[in-house]
Amino acid sequence: xxxxxxxxxxxxxxxxxxxxxxxxxxxxxxxxxxxxxxxxxxxxxxxxxxxxxxxxxxxxxxxxxxxxxxxxxxxxxxxxxxxxxxxxxxxxxxxxxxxxxxxxxxxxxxxxxxxxxxxxxxxxxxxxxxxxxxxxxxxxxxxxxxxxxxxxxxxxxxxxxxxxxxxxxxxxxxxxxxxxxxxxxxxxxxxxxxxxxxxxxxxxxxxxxxxxxxxxxxxxxxxxxxxxxxxxxxxxxxxxxxxxxxxxxxxxxxxxxxxxxxxxxxxxxxxxxxxxxxxxxxxxxxxxxxxxxxxxxxxxxxxxxxxxxxxxxxxxxxxxxxxxxxxxxxxxxxxxxxxxxxxxxxxxxxxxxxxx
Numbered sequence: 001x002x003x004x005x006x007x008x009x010x011x012x013x014x015x016x017x018x019x020x021x022x023x024x025x026x027x028x029x030x031x032x033x034x035x036x037x038x039x040x041x042x043x044x045x046x047x048x049x050x051x052x053x054x055x056x057x058x059x060x061x062x063x064x065x066x067x068x069x070x071x072x073x074x075x076x077x078x079x080x081x082x083x084x085x086x087x088x089x090x091x092x093x094x095x096x097x098x099x100x101x102x103x104x105x106x107x108x109x110x111x112x113x114x115x116x117x118x119x120x121x122x123x124x125x126x127x128x129x130x131x132x133x134x135x136x137x138x139x140x141x142x143x144x145x146x147x148x149x150x151x152x153x154x155x156x157x158x159x160x161x162x163x164x165x166x167x168x169x170x171x172x173x174x175x176x177x178x179x180x181x182x183x184x185x186x187x188x189x190x191x192x193x194x195x196x197x198x199x200x201x202x203x204x205x206x207x208x209x210x211x212x213x214x215x216x217x218x219x220x221x222x223x224x225x226x227x228x229x230x231x232x233x234x235x236x237x238x239x240x241x242x243x244x245x246x247x248x249x250x251x252x253x254x255x256x257x258x259x260x261x262x263x264x265x266x267x268x269x270x271x272x273x274x275x276x277x278x279x280x281x282x283x284x285x286x287x288x289x290x291x292x293x294x295x296x297x298x299x300x301x302x303x304x305x306x307x308x309x310x311x312x313x314x315x316x317x318x319x320x321x322x323x324x325x326x327x328x329x330x331x332x333x334x335x336x337x338x339x340x341x342x343x344x345x346x347x348x349x350x351x352x353x354x355x356x
Contacts, residue, residue, distance in 0.1 A: 229261025329353030
């Protein structure tokens with residue numbers, strides 16, 4: 001029986017996606033253990049901390065999770081918890097058993113992620129290459145999260161390496177580390193406070209909207225708002241299969257560990273894992289959101305109130321000057337360019353000037 005080329009291509013188009021690739025470290029006796037490591041990137045010594053799952057098995061392919069620190073933080077702070085941030089952003093207790101992950105906490109230069117000339121992206125590239133050559137990683141299940149500058153670095157990785165990262169979780173951030181490329185879809189979660197006095201929520205919405213467009217989702221109109229002390233979570237509709245977008249808005253300031261009213265548990269870890277756990281090793285969406293048919297009109301976007309209930313709003317510093325740690329300049333910045341007394345506006349990179 002003979003098939004035409006057209007028939008063959010049509011048949012192949014119905015084949016399920018191929019399984020994700022296991023890294024070359026699978027099956028090897030690993031030399032990387034939980035601990036701190038160094039490497040040279042562009043002539044600079046860089047540090048990162050690795051956390052292996054309990055009872056690491058070189059024949060099991062694990063998720064790979066990058067956890068980037070905020071400005072003024074470091075790898076040790078993320079590994080141990082501190083400065084208002086849970087250790088590893090609170091994710092290891094949720095990612096256990098068959099969902100276990102290898103966690104990496106890197107150190108930024110000058111305690112930040114300016115990504116000058118793309119050097120921080122090169123650092124990430126080299127960490128991925130080094131870790132996956134020694135450890136068993138499911139290469140279709142790489143993730144990144146971070147607060148503030150750490151979220152900016154996660155965003156930059158998604159923009160520049162969309163085929164290398166399955167999904168990101170951005171906590172109260174802005175475009176501080178650049179966005180080279182930024183035209184391809186990546187599964188995207190973002191949470192932001194309406195009273196953020198460091199990185200105003202408009203900057204978070206700008207980040208979100210890039211991936212709303214890239215992922216083919218139906219835009220929001222009007223913008224969802226918090227319900228008093230409760231955060232509000234919106235799962236966008238009409239997104240490309242396997243490329244969802246979730247947006248969480250809350251009443252609160254610049255905080256990586258925001259809680260809902262009546263709760264002592266930050267909601268970022270649970271929301272992040274709920275979002276990431278959709279994805280299977282084949283790179284598809286396994287499903288907390290059904291995939292939207294591409295041939296039908298997508299349903300309207302809906303806004304859902306989280307059932308757990310955020311801290312009362314923090315007062316925003318007013319006046320024409322930005323507060324300490326606040327933004328005071330950079331490409332696209334339309335806010336105040338002066339700083340409160342005792343601080344000066346310092347250029348961190350082309351996208352972000354900060355009152356220090």
